[in-house]
Every structure is written in C-alpha cells, then in structure tokens.
Amino acid sequence: METAQNNEKSNFFRWLAASWKKNSFFSTVCALLVMIVLQTIALGFNYPSFGEWFAAWGKNWINILRNNAGVGIVALGMTFVIISGGIDLAVGSTMVAIGAVMMLLIDGNANGVLSAIGITGVPAYLIAIIAGIGVGVLLGECSGLLIAHRGMPPFIATLGMMKICRSVTQQCMQKISPSVPKGFLAIANTRIGGEIILPILYWLLIAAILYAVSKHTAFGRQVFAIGSNERTSKLSGVNVKKVKRRVYALMGGLVAITAMIQIARIGSMDYANAGSGYEMDAIAAVIIGGTSMSGGKGSIIGTVVGMLILAVMNNLLNLIGVPPFLREAFKGVIVIAAVLLQKQESTN
Amino acid sequence: MKLEMKNICKSFGSNDVLKHVDFHLNEGEICALLGENGAGKSTLMNILGGVLEADQGEILLDGKVHSFRTPLQSLDAGIAFIHQELNLINDLAIYENMYIGRELKKPSGLLDHRRMIAETEKVFERMALDISPKTLVRELDASYKQIVEITRALLMNAKLIIMDEPTTSLTDPEIEHVFSILRTLRQQGVGIVFISHKLREVMEICDRYTVLRDGNMVSEGMVSEVTTSELARFMVGHDVRSDALDLENNRGDACLQLKGLTREPYFRDISLTAHKGEVLGVTGLLGDGRSELFSTVFGAEGSYTGEIDLDGQRVRMHSTEQAIKMGIAYVPRNRKENGIIKDMTILENGTVVSWPRLTKYLFLDHKKQKREFEKQKLALHIKMGAENDVITSLSGGNQQKIVLAKWLSENPKVLILDNPTQGVDVGAKEEIYDIILALAKAGVAVIVLSSEAQEIIRVCTRALVMYHGGIIGEVSGETMNEHAIMRLATGG
Numbered sequence: 001m002e003t004a005q006n007n008e009k010s011n012f013f014r015w016l017a018a019s020w021k022k023n024s025f026f027s028t029v030c031a032l033l034v035m036i037v038l039q040t041i042a043l044g045f046n047y048p049s050f051g052e053w054f055a056a057w058g059k060n061w062i063n064i065l066r067n068n069a070g071v072g073i074v075a076l077g078m079t080f081v082i083i084s085g086g087i088d089l090a091v092g093s094t095m096v097a098i099g100a101v102m103m104l105l106i107d108g109n110a111n112g113v114l115s116a117i118g119i120t121g122v123p124a125y126l127i128a129i130i131a132g133i134g135v136g137v138l139l140g141e142c143s144g145l146l147i148a149h150r151g152m153p154p155f156i157a158t159l160g161m162m163k164i165c166r167s168v169t170q171q172c173m174q175k176i177s178p179s180v181p182k183g184f185l186a187i188a189n190t191r192i193g194g195e196i197i198l199p200i201l202y203w204l205l206i207a208a209i210l211y212a213v214s215k216h217t218a219f220g221r222q223v224f225a226i227g228s229n230e231r232t233s234k235l236s237g238v239n240v241k242k243v244k245r246r247v248y249a250l251m252g253g254l255v256a257i258t259a260m261i262q263i264a265r266i267g268s269m270d271y272a273n274a275g276s277g278y279e280m281d282a283i284a285a286v287i288i289g290g291t292s293m294s295g296g297k298g299s300i301i302g303t304v305v306g307m308l309i310l311a312v313m314n315n316l317l318n319l320i321g322v323p324p325f326l327r328e329a330f331k332g333v334i335v336i337a338a339v340l341l342q343k344q345e346s347t348n
Numbered sequence: 349m350k351l352e353m354k355n356i357c358k359s360f361g362s363n364d365v366l367k368h369v370d371f372h373l374n375e376g377e378i379c380a381l382l383g384e385n386g387a388g389k390s391t392l393m394n395i396l397g398g399v400l401e402a403d404q405g406e407i408l409l410d411g412k413v414h415s416f417r418t419p420l421q422s423l424d425a426g427i428a429f430i431h432q433e434l435n436l437i438n439d440l441a442i443y444e445n446m447y448i449g450r451e452l453k454k455p456s457g458l459l460d461h462r463r464m465i466a467e468t469e470k471v472f473e474r475m476a477l478d479i480s481p482k483t484l485v486r487e488l489d490a491s492y493k494q495i496v497e498i499t500r501a502l503l504m505n506a507k508l509i510i511m512d513e514p515t516t517s518l519t520d521p522e523i524e525h526v527f528s529i530l531r532t533l534r535q536q537g538v539g540i541v542f543i544s545h546k547l548r549e550v551m552e553i554c555d556r557y558t559v560l561r562d563g564n565m566v567s568e569g570m571v572s573e574v575t576t577s578e579l580a581r582f583m584v585g586h587d588v589r590s591d592a593l594d595l596e597n598n599r600g601d602a603c604l605q606l607k608g609l610t611r612e613p614y615f616r617d618i619s620l621t622a623h624k625g626e627v628l629g630v631t632g633l634l635g636d637g638r639s640e641l642f643s644t645v646f647g648a649e650g651s652y653t654g655e656i657d658l659d660g661q662r663v664r665m666h667s668t669e670q671a672i673k674m675g676i677a678y679v680p681r682n683r684k685e686n687g688i689i690k691d692m693t694i695l696e697n698g699t700v701v702s703w704p705r706l707t708k709y710l711f712l713d714h715k716k717q718k719r720e721f722e723k724q725k726l727a728l729h730i731k732m733g734a735e736n737d738v739i740t741s742l743s744g745g746n747q748q749k750i751v752l753a754k755w756l757s758e759n760p761k762v763l764i765l766d767n768p769t770q771g772v773d774v775g776a777k778e779e780i781y782d783i784i785l786a787l788a789k790a791g792v793a794v795i796v797l798s799s800e801a802q803e804i805i806r807v808c809t810r811a812l813v814m815y816h817g818g819i820i821g822e823v824s825g826e827t828m829n830e831h832a833i834m835r836l837a838t839g840g
Contacts, residue, residue, distance in 0.1 A: 216711045218703035225700060228691040235648055235680050235687075236700045236754065237672040296691040 024341045025290050025302060032305055035312045042319040060315065062195055068311040069199035070258040072304070075282040076210050077251035079303045082286050083214075084247045085227040085295030086147060086154035091255050091282060092275030093165035094139045098252075099259040099269040100169045102132040106263075107178035125184050133256040139165065140252025144245030162279070170271045180267045188264035199261050206254065211300040223247055228296030284331060285310055288338040309334065349410055349426055349507035350374055351396075351539060356405035358391055365391045367563045368405075373508065376537040378530060380550040380571065383560035384583055389543055392560070393510050396541075397429035398422030428501030429510045434493050436485045443468040443481035446500050471499050475532055491522030495529050502538075509533070510541045515549060516635045519613070520816070527553050545633050547576040547838035559583055580834040584801070599809070600624030602660070603793035604676075604762050606645065609654035614640035615817040618654070622762065622793045627784060629804040629811030630797045632837045637817040638797050639681060642764045646678040647671040659761070672701060677760035679751055681767035681797070687751045688739050695721055695735040698753045705758075724753035728783060745776025752783065763787060766797040781807050799837075801830040815839050 043060060047053035074091050081088045104113050105128035114124040139161065146157035188198050214220040222243045225233040234240050258278075263269055289306030291298025310331060317327045351373040358366040366388045373379050383389045394400040396407065398416035407414050409425060416422040419429070436445050443464045452460045452467070468481035477495065485493065494514055501509050515523045530540060530553060542554055550557060551571060558568040559582040567582045604622040609615070615637035622628045630638045644652050647665035656663050658674055665671055671678070680686035688697055698721050699706070706713050706720075721735065728749045732742055739747060748768065755763065765784070769777045784807050788794045798804055804811045810824030813836035821836040823829075 212711070216714070218707045218712055221696065221700075221703060221712070225689050225692060225696075229685075229689045231686050232680075232689050233700070234668055235643075235646070235678060237668045237704075238700070239667065239669050296689075 024338075025299075025305075027341055028288065028290060028302065028305055028309070028338065032309050032312065035309060035316060039312050039316040039319065042316055059195075062197060062200070064311045064315050065200045065203070066196060068307060069203040070261055071278055071281045071285070072203045072307045073206055073254050073258045073261075074251075074278050075285040075303050075307050076207055076300060077254035078279075078282040078286050079289070079291055079298055079300055080210070080214070080223055080247050081154075081251055082283070082291050082293065083227045083295055083298045084223045084244060085230070086244070086247065087283065088143065088158045088248065088251050089155065089279045090139070090143060090158040090161035090165060091251065092278040093162045093169075094136060094252060095255045095259045095262070095275040095278065096269065096271050097139065097165040097169045098132045098136050098256045099263055099274065100173050100271065101135050102128045102256075102259060102263055103178040103180065103269060104176070105131055106181060106184050108181040109179055111176050111178040120181075121183060125187070128184075129256075129260055132259060133253050136252035136254075136256030136259070137249045138252070140248040140250070140255075141245055143252075144248035147248065148241040148244040166271070173271050180263055185264050185267055188261050199265065202257065202261060206257065207300060207304055214300050219243065219246065224296060226295075281310065281331075284335050287335055290338075290342060292342070293339075306338075349539060351508055352408040352411075353392070353396065354406050354408070356392065356395060357403045358388075358395065358400065359403060365563050366395075366402075369560065369563070369565045371558055371565070373539045373541060375507075375539055376534050377556060378534055378540045378542055378554045380554040380557040381541055381543045381560070382545075382547075382550065382557055382579060382583055387560040387583075388563045389560055390512070393429065393512065393541065393543065396422065396427060397510060398427075399429075423504060423506070426505060426507035427510070428504060428506035428508070430494075430497045430501065430512065430514065432512045432514075432516065434497055436493055436496060438486040439484065441482050441484055442479070442488075442496055445485055445496060446471075446481070446503055467503065468499075471503050474502070474536075475499060475529060477529075489522060490518050491525040494518065494522075494526050498526075498529060498533070502533075506538070508539045508541070510543070512543045513545065513634075514542070515544065515546060516633075523549065545838060547579050547835075549839075550579070551576060561585060576838065577831065577835050580831050580838070584830040584834060598625040598789060600626075600791060603658070604645070604795075605655075605657040607655040607657070609641065609644070609652060609656065611640065611644055611649065611652040613817070614644075615814075618819060620812060620819065622795050624761075624793050625788055625791050626809045627788045627794045627796055627807050629808030630795060630814060631799060631801065631804045631811055631833060632814035632820075633799060636814040636837070638814050639766055641814075642678070642766065642795065642797060643680070645671075646676055646764060648678075672758060675759075675761035677701075677755035677758060677763045679748075679755065679763075679765045679768060681770060683744070683747060683751060683771065688747055690738070690740050692739060693736045694732055694739050694742065694750060697739045698724065698735075698750045699757065701754045702757050720757045721753065724756055727756070728753055729779060743773070743776070744771040745773055745779070748772050748776070748780065749783075752780070756787075760792060762793045762795065764795045764797070768796060768798070769800075769803060801833040801837075804828075804833065805830065813837050 040057065043057060045053060047056060078088060078091070104111065106112065106114070106124055108115050108120055114120065114127060119127065143158050143161050146152045147154050189196055190198055192198065214223070222233065222238050225238060226240050226243055230240055262274065285306040286298070286303050287293065287306070288309055289299065289302030289304070291302060313330060313334060314327060317330060353369070353371040356366050356369045356371070357364070369388070369392060371392060381389050381393070391400060395402045396416070398419040398421050401417060407416070414425055416425070422429070437448065440448070446468050447464050452463050454460045465481045472479065472481065477499070479492065485496065488496065498509065514526060518526065533540065542550070544550055554571050556568065557571050557574070557579065559566050559579065561583065601624055602621045603624045607619050609618040618641055632638055640649065643649050645656060645665060647667045647670055650666065656665055663674060689700065695718065699717050702717070702720065703712060706717050718735070725732070730746050730749045730753065732746060739750060742750065768780055768784070772780065784794055784796065796804065796807055805828055810822060811828060811833070812819050813821050813823065813833060815837060816839070820839070823832050823836070
C-alpha cells in the first residue's frame with residue numbers, strides 16, 4: 001500500500017519533470033501557479049471570516065487585472081508583430097498621439113473640436129473612438145510601409161516613429177489641455193456588480209478575438225508563415241508586404257483601444273510620461289509567454305499568461321514590501337529565466 | 349614544384365569516393381580536373397588541401413612524401429585552395445584582407461599598415477596589376493575579387509593553386525581578365541589545378557586534363573589533342589535514355605510563351621514556348637540563369653523587359669499572388685530555404701497556397717482544408733504520421749511531395765519545377781517522375797529545371813539548354829542524350 005503510494009508519487013513527479021522538459025509553456029503555467037500561491041500567502045489569511053477573506057482576495061485580483069489591461073492589450077498586438085519576425089517600439093508614443101486626438105475630439109469645453117461644431121455627447125465619443133482607431137491604424141501603416149516596402153529593420157523604423165510621435169504630440173499639446181467629459185469616463189468606469197471591471201472585459205474580449213484570428217484565419221496563419229520563412233511564404237503566394245503592413249496596422253488599432261481605456265479610466269493624459277515603457281513590458285510579456293523573438297512561433301494564450309506572470313509578480317513584490325526600484329530587476333530575472341527555459345526546449 | 353598523388357583511395361562509410369586515383373601536376377602547368385557532380389573531384393582536392401585525409405596512397409612534392417592533416421599544413425607546404433565561395437571581407441581594404449589572421453605588427457604591437465601596403469603593392473607589381481591596395485574589397489568587381497584571392501595565395505608563397513570553378517560567377521570579359529592573370533602565373537612557374545564544368549574554358553586556358561568518373565581516373569592527356577565532345581563523353585561515360593516517352597503525341601496548344609525576356613545580369617533575350625501536355629526541360633550549369641528566369645516568370649522577382657503570354661493573353665507578372673491566380677505553380681529549388689515552412693505542420697505546409705481560397709466568412713474552413721489535403725495525400729502516396737506533426741518529421745522525398753501537394757490543389761495550368769528531386773532518395777525520385785508525367789498527360793504544361801542531364805532525359809519531351817543567361821540550343825528525341833546536353837551546357 002505504502003509502496004504503491006510512493007510509486008504514484010514518483011510517477012507524478014516523473015510526469016512533472018518530463019512535461020517541464022518537453023514543453024516550456026507548461027513550465028510557464030507552473031510558474032504562474034506558484035506565483036499565485038505565493039501571492040495568496042502574502043496577502044494573508046488574517047480575516048474574521050472566509051467570506052471577507054475571499055472578498056479581499058477578489059478585490060486584489062480585480063486591481064491587478066485592471067491595472068494591466070492596457071498593457072495587456074498592447075501585448076496581444078505585439079504577439080502578432082513578434083511572430084511576424086518584427087518588433088514595435090513605438091506603441092507607448094503612438095498611444096499618446098492617439099490619446100491627444102481623442103481628447104481634442106471629446107472635449108465638451110472650448111478646446112473641443114467637435115463641440116465647436118455642435119456635436120457633443122455619445123455621437124462625439126463614437127466619432128472620437130473611430131478617429132482614434134483610424135489614427136492608430138494609420139501610424140501603424142507608416143511603420144509597416146517603412147518595414148515592408150522600404151526594407152527597413154523594424155527596430156529602426158519603429159524607433160523613429162516612437163521619437164516622432166511623442167515629440168510632436170508634446171509640442172502640439174503644450175498650450176492646450178482638453179478635459180474629458182463625464183460621459184466618456186463611463187466607458188471604463190461603469191460598475192458591473194459593484195466593481196470596475198470593464199477594462200478587464202475589453203482585454204479578455206480582444207484576447208478571444210485575436211486568438212481566433214491567430215488560429216483560424218488566413219491572415220493569422222500567414223503571419224506565422226512569414227515569421228518562419230518569408231521566402232517560402234512569398235513563393236506560396238502570400239503577399240508578404242501586405243501581411244506585414246496589416247500586422248503593424250493591427251498593432252496601431254489595439255494601441256488606440258488602450259488609449260481609449262486610459263483616458264476613460266483616469267480622465268486625462270500625461271503626454272510626457274503616459275505609455276513610456278509599455279513597449280518593453282509588452283515585449284517582456286510576449287517573450288515570457290513563449291513567443292520566439294526570431295518569429296514563426298508563439299501564441300496569444302502564452303502572452304496572456306506572460307502578462308499575468310508579470311502582473312502577479314509585481315503585486316507579490318508589492319505585498320511583501322520590496323522597494324519599487326528593485327521590482328524592475330525581478331522583471332528582468334523572469335524574462336531571462338523564461339528565455340533560458342525556451343532555449344533548453346529547442347535544444348532538446 | 350612538382351606534385352604527384354599516387355594511388356589515392358577514400359571512402360565515406362561503404363561509399364568508395366576515390367578508387368586508386370593518380371594525379372600529377374608539373375611546375376608552371378595548368379591542369380583541368382574534370383568530372384560530373386559526385387565524380388570525386390572535390391574529395392581529391394580536399395585531400396590535397398588538407399581538409400580530408402586519404403585512406404590510402406601518398407602525396408609527393410618534388411619527390412618528397414608529405415601528409416597533410418590540416419589546411420594549414422598544406423598551406424605551409426605551398427598549396428593554396430581557392431574555394432568557389434570567395435573568402436574575402438567586403439568591408440576591409442585589399443591589403444587588410446591579404447594579411448587577415450597574420451597581420452604584420454610594429455614592435456609596439458600596433459598594426460604596421462605601411463609595410464602591409466608595401467608588400468601588397470609588390471605582389472601586384474609582379475602580377476602587373478594596377479589597383480591600390482587601399483581599395484575596399486566591396487568596390488571591386490567579381491574578377492578582381494577572384495584575383496585578390498589569387499594574389500593572397502602568392503603572398504603566402506603558394507607554388508600550387510587549386511581553383512574550384514573560379515568562373516561560375518564571372519562575366520566573359522571578367523573571365524578573360526582572370527585568365528590573363530593565370531597565364532602570368534604559369535610563366536612564373538606556379539602550378540594550377542583548374543576545376544571546371546565549362547569545357548570551352550578548359551580548351552582555352554589549360555595545358556593538360558584529367559577526367560574522373562565515379563571515383564576512377566578515366567582519362568588524361570594534353571588538351572591540344574582532344575575535342576570538347578570527347579571530353580564530354582569521358583565525363584558521362586555512355587549515353588542512356590532509360591525511358592521511352594509516349595508523350596510525343598500529347599502536345600497541345602501553346603500555353604506559356606516568353607518573348608525576348610531579359611533581366612540583367614541573370615538572363616537576356618529568352619524566347620520559348622511551353623505547350624499543354626508536354627514536359628519541357630530547361631538545363632545548363634550552375635549560374636546559367638534558368639532559376640532566375642522562371643522565378644521571374646512566377647512574379648517573385650519584380651521588373652523585367654520582354655513579354656509573357658499565357659494562353660495567348662499578354663500578361664505582366666508583378667507578384668506571386670497574381671501568378672497563382674493565373675494558374676501558374678512553382679516548386680522552387682532548395683526545399684529547406686524556399687519550399688517548406690519548418691515551424692508549421694504538414695497540413696499547413698500542404699495547404700498554404702490555398703488559404704485565401706479556403707476562407708469562408710473571414711475564417712479558414714478547416715474541414716475543407718483537410719479534405720483537399722487528404723485527396724492530394726492519397727494521390728501522391730505521401731507517407732506521414734499525423735497531419736499536425738511538423739513538416740520536418742518527414743523524409744526529403746515526402747517533404748517534396750507536400751510541396752507538390754500544395755500546388756496541385758490549385759489545379760495549375762503551368763507547373764514549374766526547379767530541381768524537383770534535390771535531396772530525394774531514389775525510390776521517391778521515380779515516384780516524382782511518374783507524377784510529373786501523369787500531370788503532363790492530363791494536359792498541364794510542365795517545365796522541369798535541372799542540371800542533371802539524366803533527369804532531363806528521363807522525364808522531358810524536349811529540353812532547352814542555357815549557357816550564361818541565354819538559350820544556346822534545344823535537344824529532343826534522338827538528339828537528347830547526355831553527351832549533347834553536356835556539350836551545349838559547356839558553351840560548345
């Protein structure tokens with residue numbers, strides 16, 4: 001009886017070790033689970049009843065997810081970009097540019113472009129959102145054009161876009177400070193079941209859509225194909241330039257949605273600092289999620305898990321009182337550890 | 349320095365590559381080393397260059413026995429090996445390339461640029477070359493790069509230079525330029541082994557020839573005493589056409605017509621017609637421009653001059669997407685780089701061309717995708733595990749069939765195959781030939797590009813031979829034999 005139990009135990013561990021070695025995504029999920037357990041312990045059980053503990057635990061989770069929904073959406077787009085063999089450094093800056101356009105359109109006061117011609121309220125918000133997505137797609141197309149048609153390395157093209165977008169936005173907006181009308185705030189702050197969870201729902205909805213796109217559409221599969229072998233893809237009739245342009249345009253559109261959530265959530269935008277570091281956090285989430293930096297391999301689910309690891313870890317470090325300056329170092333360690341694991345998998 | 353290689357044997361596993369081969373070279377002599385691919389030329393020269401060790405036999409330099417275990421030992425003995433891919437760094441100056449790895453230094457440890465430049469100038473003078481050692485290699489044309497490699501060999505006091513197909517990437521005037529340098533070297537007593545497929549060049553520059561076939565030395569003698577057609581026969585042995593084709597009466601209307609197609613520097617003024625129901629071969633040596641010609645026809649390369657007619661309609665090819673819509677299919681050469689997507693599954697590799705067509709309401713119709721793939725899998729006898737396994741789990745032959753499968757689902761009018769049996773074992777080769785013939789019988793215009801004469805003879809109704817970017821001749825029926833193809837391909 002005892003030996004049987006032992007056997008079962010060793011079988012379980014053998015299975016664990018084998019799965020760990022064979023599949024880096026498995027180890028990533030394990031890492032997330034471990035981190036969730038630690039975070040739960042750190043949160044403590046010092047509550048009068050299970051109900052109250054559960055409420056506090058849930059609230060903490062909602063906070064984590066809500067705070068990371070914006071970057072999470074950017075990371076979803078970044079997954080496509082990296083799978084296609086590229087990179088997009090411009091996301092933080094384009095978000096600011098898109099944000100400025102949206103703010104100018106929705107402002108109900110003197111600064112508002114639409115209110116000046118008599119459009120206010122919901123129609124103005126709709127126009128602003130559509131225009132914002134339009135600007136995002138357009139900026140993405142610019143990067144895409146440089147990369148696909150001019151053969152520029154994605155790093156350089158998007159570095160240029162990054163500098164241009166933030167700088168021009170700051171210059172244009174230095175004397176104008178549009179305000180966000182109350183109605184627009186509802187986009188992110190409407191309470192559902194007493195909690196502010198709309199940003200989380202947007203994130204999950206987009207993740208679900210992009211998962212389907214990545215697995216079940218010609219475009220999605222072509223992104224994988226060109227990331228793995230551009231020449232073969234071209235010789236199989238894939239319009240490589242068009243697909244690449246669309247990948248960056250999609251990224252731009254998603255950045256616009258993040259900008260919308262950001263504005264609606266906070267009610268303002270800091271053109272100098274908002275979104276800075278988004279590109280690196282998004283890339284980190286994508287890499288931790290098992291997407292290959294050289295393209296051709298990766299998944300949307302992986303990126304969601306990668307984002308959760310970063311988010312839960314940040315929360316955990318916060319709970320146990322690690323000073324904020326040090327927290328970035330942990331992010332670095334996680335990224336390096338993730339890539340080491342993937343390396344091991346590919347050599348196996 | 350006189351070189352003698354006696355009774356050299358070398359085998360890889362059970363494969364005897366060299367069987368008791370003798371080779372010799374006198375001072376100030378240019379000797380051609382001839383043979384088909386796989387005849388053992390490279391192995392023999394790699395033994396001389398210290399890259400490989402012989403199983404048996406000896407190497408004598410001026411009567412003294414040497415054995416070379418590393419390329420460095422061979423170089424020290426005065427033997428330089430210039431490979432087909434040049435070993436130069438484009439972004440460094442000529443003189444820096446000359447001394448790379450053995451730079452001259454001042455006592456202080458800093459580089460002695462002045463002396464390196466002066467030494468390089470001295471060698472250039474000896475060769476009557478008028479170029480500055482400070483020129484960047486990038487700025488040189490292909491012949492000068494070749495010459496820089498030769499002079500580097502001289503700088504290392506080489507008495508014997510092995511050149512592996514030195515002219516494949518050169519134009520005619522450039523070749524002449526390199527040849528004049530070789531003549532100068534011959535006068536100065538340097539011995540040169542000249543490996544080439546181009547018999548016309550051999551006749552022009554070489555004194556003597558040695559022909560290898562299947563690891564045996566089959567013939568040697570003075571170049572002045574043979575003709576190119578005799579050399580071609582020595583290389584291939586005898587003429588064989590193993591399969592009589594009953595496609596001769598199957599030829600239908602003209603399907604693909606090219607008129608004066610040109611894209612410098614790859615090919616010029618190409619006119620040809622491929623008919624429905626025939627297998628048209630296009631052959632020649634490496635670098636003859638046939639691959640570039642047909643990837644241009646497929647719309648993968650962009651601009652060209654001249655005209656392309658498809659079923660009598662004038663078309664302008666600018667993308668592969670468009671070519672596919674018009675019913676052209678293209679199986680490229682170098683399967684690994686151009687044919688398969690290694691991170692994707694067998695199913696996806698076999699259907700990648702059809703994704704846009706298989707899209708229904710924005711999403712891929714996976715059921716239809718599987719159904720179509722299954723049909724091709726049965727038709728082509730593809731042996732495979734699960735369709736969601738990665739493509740690299742298959743053998744070369746089955747991978748190639750997957751590449752074929754992705755095209756056949758599109759029911760092409762014109763099927764272009766570049767080196768269709770590269771890296772495919774003998775059994776699968778025959779199967780692929782059968783597939784090609786069956787498609788032609790069904791009315792597809794099939795075009796097979798290959799440098800293997802046997803392959804052309806086996807499957808093609810007729811074949812065009814290309815040389816240096818132009819069509820030099822056509823063979824069919826009685827005239828289609830290895831000998832005739834080899835003679836045309838070498839420019840004769």
